[in-house]
Amino acid sequence: MTSRPWYAPLTMIGIVALTTLALVAPAELRARQRPTVADFAPPMTPSEAQAIxxxxxxxxRAQRIEQMQQQSGQDAVPLPAVQNMYFASSGFHISDRTGFLSFWRRNGGDLIFGYPISGEMVEDGRIVQYFERARFEYHPEHLGTDYQVMLSLLGNELTQGYDFPDGQPTQGRIYFPETRQTLGGKFLKFWQKRGGLRIFGYPISEPFEEISPIDGQVRITQYFERARFEYHPEKLPAFYRQMERANGIMLAGxxxxxxxxxGRQAMQRRGHTPQSTGPMPGAPVWSSALFERRIEVNLSTQMLTAFEGEAPVYRAPVATGRDGFNTPVGTFAVYSKLPIQTMTGSAGGESWYVPDIPWVQYVVGGVALHGTYWHDAWGTGVRMSHGCINLNIDDAxxxxxxxxIGTxxxxxx
Structure with a gap:
């Protein structure tokens, strides 16, 4: 069942006005919505999708204007010259005075770093800020480069005194002579996909079992110079794990x-106990909806990029429609969403029935973004769909x- 959007309760006047707007506003959608071959049957007509x-x-747009007016309207407090966001879930801000906010947004956000758990502070002569899973450092000597913001070597710091045995080069694992450790399997895929050496550093241990600070269970763990990975196989549902084994592929939840x-452990070890002061005047409460969001799918490179304003905030490899079932080119919008759906269809002398397709988002006709469990060819240049945009389950x-709706x-x- 599609989750009910926040804007669902509209007045009758609003519905009439917005329906009228549908006839004149998204002209690019009307112009591009021609019949396409696709894996799914369209859940609604083009005119219904356009109105939605x-x-x-x-x-x-109205919500965004209201949010900004709430921050600066009543007392006419001007927004700060430097972008500064307040994170209500943790009670701290992230600012772009040092570039921390841009770095956070462009390199994984809360998925990789978590939320801020301190403000900016000076530590060992350098401006830093603590996040749940990392500590950001400001390096003014690299101002304007990719190294203006760097991550502290918290993995090294918090494992001082550990005696990790050396790894041995084996087939299917990458050996790092810098730390004499190896990396393979799902940890390697995650490391490569989510930032690699710049974000996580080199591995400083082999995988081993350790009690998790997340849930207290014994988990397969591996330490890196800047991070600690844990494996939670139950986060990929059992059906997809079965398909993974049956097809000899690697999926990801x-x-x-x-x-x-x-980050939290390092802050506590250093004796910091920062207290939230609440939102600063003029600082908006963080939400990705504050920005104009859009998705770009490049059929030549078989890559998808998600943008908030001009900032690329997520990248994912895709597999699109093969010849005869080509994914349509144009400007579209998400018009319907289903967390799971069965795919049925018949075209070009083929028929198909595929159950439990996860995270389905229709963008034009029956063409949708969705997770895939029967192949792992995303980003390889192999185009194998009937027009849809195939993604790994985690990206979907x-x-x-x-x-x-409307992205x-x-x-x-």
Whole structure:
């Protein structure tokens, strides 16, 4: 069942106005919505989809204006010259005075770093800020480069005194002579996909079993210079694990590999007990909906990029429609969402029935973004769908949670 959007309760006047808007506003949708071959049957007519998208976009614009007015309207408090966001879930801000906010947004946000658990502070002569899973450092000597913000080596710091045995080069694992450790399997896939050396550093241990600080269970664990990984196989549902084994492929659940709270541990070890002061005047409360969100799918590179404003905040490999079932090019929008759906269809002399497709988001006709469990060819250049945009399950879930009805989707050659 599709979750009910926040803007659902509209007045009759609003419905009439927004329906009228649908006839004139998203002209790019009308122009591009021609019949397409796709894995799914469209859940509604193009005119119905168009009206829903127009209503959602108008409601989101109104919400964004209201949020900004609440921050600066009544007392005419001007927004700060430097972007500064308040995170209500943790009670602290992230600012771009040092570039911390941009770094957080562009490199994984709360999925990788968690939320801020301190303000900016000076530590060992350097401006730093603590997050649940990391500590950001400001390096003014690298101002304007990719190294203006760097991550502290918290894995090294918190494992001082540990005696990790060396790893041995074996087939299917990458050996790092810098730390004499190896990396393979799902930890390797996560490391490569979520930031690699820059975000996590080199592995400093082999995988081993350790009690989890997340849930107190014994978990397969591996330490890195800047992070600690844990394996949570139950976060990939049993059906998809069965398909993974049956097809000899590697899938990923969004929370199958999790990072633990090294930032919090390091802050406590250093004796810091920062107290929230509440939101600063003019600082908006963090929400991805504060920004114009859009998705770009590049058919040539077989890559998807999610943007908040001009900032790319997520990238994922895709597999799109093969010849004869080509994924349509154009500017579209998410018009319907289902957390799970069975795929049935018949076209071009083929028929198909595929159950339990996760995280389905329709963008034009029966063409949808969705998770895939029968192959792992995303980003390889192998195009194998009937027009849909295939994603790994973790990427499909992240996008499903990030988008709203009306989120723009650009599909380019």
């Amino acid at each position: 998208v127009a209503a959602a976009r108008a409601a989101e 969004l929370y199958e590999v999790q990072l633990t709270d090294l 879930e992240w996008l499903y949670r990030w988008t709203d 723009r989707v650009d599909i380019i050659d």
